[in-house]
Amino acid sequence: MAKHAVAQAEPTPLTAGENIALEQAKARRAINTVYVITTGGVEFLGGREADEVVAQIEAPDTDPGYYRLYDDQRRKWAYIAVRNTHGQLEPLTFPNPEQYGTTSPELYAKAVTYANVLAQAIELITKSVPSMWERIMKPTTIITAIVVVAFVIFILAVAMTG
Numbered sequence: 001m002a003k004h005a006v007a008q009a010e011p012t013p014l015t016a017g018e019n020i021a022l023e024q025a026k027a028r029r030a031i032n033t034v035y036v037i038t039t040g041g042v043e044f045l046g047g048r049e050a051d052e053v054v055a056q057i058e059a060p061d062t063d064p065g066y067y068r069l070y071d072d073q074r075r076k077w078a079y080i081a082v083r084n085t086h087g088q089l090e091p092l093t094f095p096n097p098e099q100y101g102t103t104s105p106e107l108y109a110k111a112v113t114y115a116n117v118l119a120q121a122i123e124l125i126t127k128s129v130p131s132m133w134e135r136i137m138k139p140t141t142i143i144t145a146i147v148v149v150a151f152v153i154f155i156l157a158v159a160m161t162g
Contacts (some may be wrong), residue, residue: 033078035069035122037092039085044126050079056089057081066091071119080118092118 014022034050034057036043045053057067057079069080069092081089094114135141 031068031077031079033071033076035078035080036089037080037082042122042125044122053081053089054079069115069119071123072116073119073123080122 031054032047032050034045034053036045036053056062058064064079067079067081067089069078070076071078080092082092084090
């Protein structure tokens, strides 16, 4: 029996458009959390809930860089947007110094701390309910348990002595 050599074709390199589409797909998978500020508060959207908003932010006519926020505590990127009264998404903007009359150092201090403070505020708003273990490990719970055990031992001692 003769063996036939099968020639494998070389993979064709990606075109510029395909490279851009691939990079956008990678970026899309990397950011799946969106914070939407509305008149009613902050909406936290993650995973499939955020797909519609992410699609609006990553539309070809918008720059997603204006919407990016680095969540320092979770160590990942997220999107943050403001939903105006017409239901459209806008990027979060810094205060205008002409509107608020701030000096350059004050405005710089706001710009440096604004994103970090906002990320911490969002973290506090979206913080989950403490778990059972966190509630058990509070010092008052431990002290109460010790007092109850001591009381039960005292009652047993009194009952045994008659």
